[in-house]
Amino acid sequence: MRYPFPVGRSDFIQGDEAIARAAILAGCRFYAGYPITPASEIFEAMAIYMPLVDGVSIQMEDELASMAAIIGASWTGTKAMTATSGPGFSLMQENLGYAIMTETPVVVVDVQRGGPSTGQPTLAAQGDIMQAIWGTHGDHSLIVLSPSTVQEAFDFTIRAFNLAEKYRTPVVLLTDAEIAHMRERVYIPQPGEVEIIDRKLPASEEEAKFPFGDIHGDGVPPMPIFGKGYRTYVTGLTHDERGRPKTVDAEVHEKLIRRIIEKLEHNREDIISYDAFELDDAEVAIISTGIVSRSAVRAVKILRERGVKAGLLKLNTIWPFDFDMIEELAERVRKIYVPEMNLGQLYHLVKEGANGKAEVELIAKIGGEVHTPMEIVERVVG
Amino acid sequence: MYLKSAYEIRDKYLRKDMLPTIFCPGCGIGSALQYTLRAIDDLGLNPDEIVWVSGIGCSSRVPGFVNFDGLHTTHGRALAFATGIKLANPDLKIIAFMGDGDAAAIGGNHFIHAIRRNLDVTVILINNFTYGMTGGQVAPTALKGLRGTTAPYGQFENPFDIADLAVSAGANYVARWSVFNYLQGINSIKKALNKEGFTLVEFLSPCPISFGRRNRMKTAPELLRWYQKITVPLAKAKKMPPEELEGKIVIGEFADRDRPGLVREYEAYKRRAKKMMGWEE
Ligand SMILES: Cc1ncc(C[n+]2csc(CCOP(=O)(O)OP(=O)(O)O)c2C)c(N)n1
Ligand code: SF4
Numbered sequence: 001m002r003y004p005f006p007v008g009r010s011d012f013i014q015g016d017e018a019i020a021r022a023a024i025l026a027g028c029r030f031y032a033g034y035p036i037t038p039a040s041e042i043f044e045a046m047a048i049y050m051p052l053v054d055g056v057s058i059q060m061e062d063e064l065a066s067m068a069a070i071i072g073a074s075w076t077g078t079k080a081m082t083a084t085s086g087p088g089f090s091l092m093q094e095n096l097g098y099a100i101m102t103e104t105p106v107v108v109v110d111v112q113r114g115g116p117s118t119g120q121p122t123l124a125a126q127g128d129i130m131q132a133i134w135g136t137h138g139d140h141s142l143i144v145l146s147p148s149t150v151q152e153a154f155d156f157t158i159r160a161f162n163l164a165e166k167y168r169t170p171v172v173l174l175t176d177a178e179i180a181h182m183r184e185r186v187y188i189p190q191p192g193e194v195e196i197i198d199r200k201l202p203a204s205e206e207e208a209k210f211p212f213g214d215i216h217g218d219g220v221p222p223m224p225i226f227g228k229g230y231r232t233y234v235t236g237l238t239h240d241e242r243g244r245p246k247t248v249d250a251e252v253h254e255k256l257i258r259r260i261i262e263k264l265e266h267n268r269e270d271i272i273s274y275d276a277f278e279l280d281d282a283e284v285a286i287i288s289t290g291i292v293s294r295s296a297v298r299a300v301k302i303l304r305e306r307g308v309k310a311g312l313l314k315l316n317t318i319w320p321f322d323f324d325m326i327e328e329l330a331e332r333v334r335k336i337y338v339p340e341m342n343l344g345q346l347y348h349l350v351k352e353g354a355n356g357k358a359e360v361e362l363i364a365k366i367g368g369e370v371h372t373p374m375e376i377v378e379r380v381v382g
Numbered sequence: 383m384y385l386k387s388a389y390e391i392r393d394k395y396l397r398k399d400m401l402p403t404i405f406c407p408g409c410g411i412g413s414a415l416q417y418t419l420r421a422i423d424d425l426g427l428n429p430d431e432i433v434w435v436s437g438i439g440c441s442s443r444v445p446g447f448v449n450f451d452g453l454h455t456t457h458g459r460a461l462a463f464a465t466g467i468k469l470a471n472p473d474l475k476i477i478a479f480m481g482d483g484d485a486a487a488i489g490g491n492h493f494i495h496a497i498r499r500n501l502d503v504t505v506i507l508i509n510n511f512t513y514g515m516t517g518g519q520v521a522p523t524a525l526k527g528l529r530g531t532t533a534p535y536g537q538f539e540n541p542f543d544i545a546d547l548a549v550s551a552g553a554n555y556v557a558r559w560s561v562f563n564y565l566q567g568i569n570s571i572k573k574a575l576n577k578e579g580f581t582l583v584e585f586l587s588p589c590p591i592s593f594g595r596r597n598r599m600k601t602a603p604e605l606l607r608w609y610q611k612i613t614v615p616l617a618k619a620k621k622m623p624p625e626e627l628e629g630k631i632v633i634g635e636f637a638d639r640d641r642p643g644l645v646r647e648y649e650a651y652k653r654r655a656k657k658m659m660g661w662e663e
Contacts, residue, residue: 002661029470030466032465032466051651051655051656052655056469056470056648058465058469058648060462060465061462061491061492061495062491064459064462064492065459065465065491065492065495066462068456068463068465068466068492069462069463069465069469070466071455071466072435072453072462072463072465072466072467072470073470074466074470075453075467076466076470076471076474077471078470080470094456098455226467226471226474227430227433227451227474228430230451231429231449231450232451232452233397233445233452233454234452234453235446236454236455237454244400
C-alpha cells in the first residue's frame with residue numbers, strides 16, 4: 001500500500017493535518033464533511049489523500065448529511081469519519097444519536113471554537129464538552145477523547161477508530177482551534193507499527209441473525225454489514241436483538257439501552273486514559289484536559305519550585321468519566337483546581353466526582369486565549 | 383405482462399415475522415411496495431445486492447417489511463445515508479422509499495443535492511399530500527385549499543411539484559403515477575432500477591385515514607375518483623392552457639436521460655487525482 005505522505009518518520013505538521021493522516025493509517029476510507037473553521041483543513045487534507053488511497057471524500061450539503069453519510073458508509077464495512085466545529089456539531093447531534101442507537105462505528109472530530117452560535121470561529125475554546133457527552137437526546141453513552149498536542153491528535157485519532165470498531169460506537173475526538181492550527185513535530189508510524197483494530201463480523205449465519213444481541217456476552221454484537229446476504233434491518237427505533245422495532249415494550253427498550261451504555265461502562269479500564277504528573281505526594285491537584293493541560297504542566301513545575309506540592313491529572317478520555325478516580329484523588333488532596341476554556345463544564349464532572357472530599361475550584365477563561373501558566377499559578381497560591 | 387400472484391410476491395420477499403404491516407385499510411403504500419417488488423422480480427435482481435433505505439413516516443416503514451438489508455434512518459435524511467452506502471460500496475443497488483414530507487420538507491435539501499450529484503439511487507416516493515404517521519398535518523405537496531390538522535381552514539401555501547423539481551435538479555429518470563396506474567407504475571420502476579444515476583417514481587397514494595377523512599374522502603375509492611379528476615396525462619397537459627391546469631397534477635414520464643451517475647463520476651475523479659499526482663500514467 002502506497003501512502004500519500006511519508007511514513008516511518010517525523011514530520012512538522014498542523015493538528016488538523018495530523019488527524020487526517022492518522023485516519024488514513026487507521027484504515028479510514030470514507031470522509032464526508034461540510035467546511036467550517038477551524039476544522040476545514042482536515043477536510044482539505046482528506047480531499048487530497050482519499051482518492052489516492054481509493055477512498056472517498058465528499059462535500060455534503062450540510063453536517064446532518066455528513067453524519068448520515070458516514071453512518072451509511074460504515075454499514076458497508078468501511079471505516080468512516082467526519083470533522084466539524086461547534087455549530088456543525090450541533091447539527092450532527094440527531095444522527096449521532098442514530099449512530100449510538102444503531103451501534104455504528106464512526107469517528108466524529110469536533111474542533112472546538114468559541115460559542116454559542118457562530119461565536120468566535122478562529123479562536124480556541126473548550127465549550128463543547130457537555131455537547132459532546134450529552135448533545136443528543138435520550139439515555140446514551142459514547143466515547144469522547146481529548147488531545148493536548150499535535151502528536152496526541154494523531155495518536156488519539158488512531159485510538160478513536162480502534163475504540164469505535166471494538167465497541168461498535170461513535171467516538172468523538174474533541175480538540176480545539178489551537179491544536180488544529182499549531183504546527184508540531186509528529187511521528188508518523190509505518191503501518192505495521194501501530195495496532196489497528198477492525199470490527200467483529202458475524203462468524204456464521206446464525207450470529208448474523210442477532211445484530212443487536214449479546215451473543216458473545218461482551219455486550220458488543222458482531223456487525224453484519226450490508227451486501228453479504230444477511231438481510232439486516234437497521235432502525236433508530238427501539239429494536240430487539242434481531243433488529244425488529246419494538247417501540248412500546250419497556251423491557252426491550254431497557255435491555256437495549258442498558259446494554260449500549262454498559263458495553264462501555266464494563267470496559268472503562270480499557271477506554272479511560274489519563275496522565276498523572278507529580279500527583280503521588282500532591283496536596284493540590286490540577287485537573288484539566290486538552291490544550292489547557294500544557295499550561296497546567298508548566299504551572300505545576302512553577303508551583304513545585306515555589307514549594308507548593310502540586311500535581312496534574314490530564315484527562316485523555318473525557319467520557320466515560322472516571323468519577324471514582326476523582327473521588328480517590330479528592331481524598332488525598334486538599335484542593336482541586338479545574339482550569340478550562342469555558343465557564344465550567346469539566347468542573348461540574350470533577351465536582352461530582354470529588355463528592356465533597358476536597359474543595360473544587362474552577363479557573364475559567366473564555367474569549368479565545370489559552371490560560372497562561374502564571375494565571376493558574378496565581379490562582380493556586382492565592 | 384404476466385403478473386404473478388400477490389401471494390407469490392409476498393412469500394418471496396416479505397419478512398413473515400414482521401407482518402401484519404402497520405398500514406391502514408385503503409392505504410396506497412402497500413400497492414407501491416408491491417409494484418417495487420414486482421419490478422425487482424421481473425428484472426431478476428439479486429436481493430442480496432439491494433439495500434432499502436428510508437427516513438421516518440408511514441412510507442418509511444417499508445424497509446422493515448421486506449427481506450433485504452435495510453436502513454431505517456432519521457426523518458428526511460435517507461438520501462444522505464444512501465450517499466454513504468453507495469459511494470462506499472458501489473456494488474449495492476439502493477432503493478429509497480420515502481414520504482412527501484420526508485423527501486420534500488425536512489429532507490428537501492438532501493433531495494435536491496442527491497439529484498444534483500446524480501446519486502445512483504431509485505426513489506419510490508409516496509405522495510399522499512399529508513403527514514400520515516403524525517396524523518394528518520399538511521405536507522409541502524398539499525394543493526391549495528386542502529385541509530390538514532395544521533391548516534384547518536385549507537392550505538394557503540403553494541405546493542411543490544416534486545417531479546418538476548426533480549427534473550430541474552437533473553434526475554435521470556422521473557415519472558409520476560397514481561397507485562391505481564399499476565402497469566405504468568411497475569414499468570416505470572423497472573426502467574428506474576435499470577438506470578444509473580438518480581431515478582424517481584412518484585406515486586399519488588391514498589391516505590384515507592389521516593388525509594381523506596379531513597378532506598371529505600373517507601375511503602380509497604373516493605380518493606381514486608378524486609385522483610381521476612385532478613390528474614392529467616402529460617400528452618394532454620401539453621395541449622392545455624395554463625389556467626386549465628391550475629390545481630391539476632400531471633402524470634406520466636417527465637425525464638428519461640443518461641447523464642453519468644455519481645459513482646462513475648467519482649471513479650473518474652479518482653483516476654484524475656492519481657494522474658495529477660503522478661501516481662498513474
Ligand atoms: C426530526 C423529526 N421531526 C419530526 C418528526 C415527526 N414525524 C414523524 S413522521 C413525520 C411526517 C411523515 O410524513 P411523510 O413524510 O409525508 O410520510 P407519511 O407518513 O405520510 O408516509 C413527522 C413530521 C420526526 N420523527 N423527526
Ligand atoms: S396514516 Fe395514511 S399513509 Fe399512514 S398507513 Fe394510514 S393510510 Fe397509510
